[in-house]
Amino acid sequence: MQTFSVRTALIGAQMLFVAFGALVLVPILTGLDPNVALFTAGIGTLLFHFITKRSVPIFLASSFAFIPAISHGVATWGIAATMSGLMAAGVFYMLLSGLVALRGNDIIHRILPPIVVGPVIMVIGLNLAPVAVHMALGRTGDGAIELFSIEQALMVSMPALIVTILVSILGKGLLRLVPILSGLVVGYIIAVLMGMVSFDGVAAAPWVAIPNFTAPEFHWEAILFIVPIAIAPAVEHIGDMVAISNVAGKDFLKKPGLKRTLLGDGVATSAAAMFGGPPNTTYSEVTGAVALTRAFNPVIMIWAAVFAILLSFCGKSGALLSSIPVPVMGGIMTLLFGAIAAIGLNTLVKAGDDISLPRNMTIVSLTLVFGLGGMFFEFGDFTLRGIALAAITAIVLNLILPKGKHA
Numbered sequence: 001m002q003t004f005s006v007r008t009a010l011i012g013a014q015m016l017f018v019a020f021g022a023l024v025l026v027p028i029l030t031g032l033d034p035n036v037a038l039f040t041a042g043i044g045t046l047l048f049h050f051i052t053k054r055s056v057p058i059f060l061a062s063s064f065a066f067i068p069a070i071s072h073g074v075a076t077w078g079i080a081a082t083m084s085g086l087m088a089a090g091v092f093y094m095l096l097s098g099l100v101a102l103r104g105n106d107i108i109h110r111i112l113p114p115i116v117v118g119p120v121i122m123v124i125g126l127n128l129a130p131v132a133v134h135m136a137l138g139r140t141g142d143g144a145i146e147l148f149s150i151e152q153a154l155m156v157s158m159p160a161l162i163v164t165i166l167v168s169i170l171g172k173g174l175l176r177l178v179p180i181l182s183g184l185v186v187g188y189i190i191a192v193l194m195g196m197v198s199f200d201g202v203a204a205a206p207w208v209a210i211p212n213f214t215a216p217e218f219h220w221e222a223i224l225f226i227v228p229i230a231i232a233p234a235v236e237h238i239g240d241m242v243a244i245s246n247v248a249g250k251d252f253l254k255k256p257g258l259k260r261t262l263l264g265d266g267v268a269t270s271a272a273a274m275f276g277g278p279p280n281t282t283y284s285e286v287t288g289a290v291a292l293t294r295a296f297n298p299v300i301m302i303w304a305a306v307f308a309i310l311l312s313f314c315g316k317s318g319a320l321l322s323s324i325p326v327p328v329m330g331g332i333m334t335l336l337f338g339a340i341a342a343i344g345l346n347t348l349v350k351a352g353d354d355i356s357l358p359r360n361m362t363i364v365s366l367t368l369v370f371g372l373g374g375m376f377f378e379f380g381d382f383t384l385r386g387i388a389l390a391a392i393t394a395i396v397l398n399l400i401l402p403k404g405k406h407a
Helices: 007-028 035-049 064-076 080-103 106-111 113-128 129-136 150-170 175-176 179-193 199-203 220-248 252-273 284-293 298-310 317-320 325-350 358-374 384-400
Strands: 059-063 280-282 376-379 380-384
Touching: 007 035, 007 059, 007 064, 007 175, 007 280, 007 298, 007 317, 007 325, 035 059, 035 280, 035 298, 035 317, 059 064, 059 113, 059 220, 064 080, 064 113, 064 220, 064 325, 080 106, 080 252, 106 220, 113 129, 113 179, 113 220, 113 325, 113 358, 113 384, 129 150, 129 325, 150 175, 150 179, 150 220, 150 317, 150 325, 175 179, 175 284, 179 325, 220 252, 220 280, 252 280, 252 317, 252 358, 252 380, 358 384
Parallel strands: none
Antiparallel strands: 059 280, 376 380
8 A cells, every 4th residue: 555656656746736726825925935835845744644654645735824924924023033933833733732642632622612713714814805805906915015007917816716716616627626726827827928927037046946944033922923823724634634534434533643643733834934934734635636536545645745845946936936926816815815714604604503692602703803803902012913812812702701501
């Protein structure tokens, strides 16, 4: 079963292709180096498979849940300080892993039930909505600078969005698994035809180059701002483990166990931050590809990781990715970030929580308003706001509010 061969190598390359669009989109949106993200996805996946004893057929790469935190962190404290917060997020996963080892899998569901996780995920998605719209209209993420005219931008961003939607809904086979990549390619081609792309950077870039690695620098404010965001992807990790278990017909929550998979995810995330890459998370696209191809051999994911690392040292690939115009990404982001919010809503729906009950309504209402309305609390030089405040609010309210008969 677990053999390294030409066949597993080819399937591994296919798995990287499936993950590629989402993998590189995160660093492009947040100001990080796409080549570093490729490298850290590869390293993170290898570490995960080492910790889980090469038993789970999954690939780890850039997490969308951290986009707003990374963007804010890079703009406010710089990449190095932001990396300290992301490294701490990985440590948070490791602590959850230890908690699971001591108390069992159910402890996660008691601390982070759907009534906490759902609204927090919604805040993550909706916080990003203005950024997506600004970029789709040809402006910078904050809307301050116009990079392209609205007419130009819409002629690129809307086709990219429409193709992404059509491929995700109507696509067959492998094509259905790469809607983001399909949208990027179509939008990019249109942008090239409209003269919106410069290839000067690609021509000047070397074929072989060391990625722009950045070591973390300790920064308390960045750590306290970013760590609470790890709650949502931690719960998403559990869902992905259930999904891949169902696909492969094995219970990976028991063997290698949630404690090992969470630990692997945490180590991978902290390792990524050590090099200046975005946090790693299990990729649902790749799980879908596993289901489609019935390729359950974990060695395939090791090959995908190796190819990601090799590609990260190609200077021209990074330059080509950096040449993608903002409206192309903005069009796709309008769907992606709305989808994140929808996942949060679906979390509540699937759990069957009655939002009309006073306790549940209080948790959801304050989480959404605090997270989206601009509420903040200052503690000396530190300010708690946005997603971090929403996460802490939801957790604290869930712990302190009494549960009625129907809550």
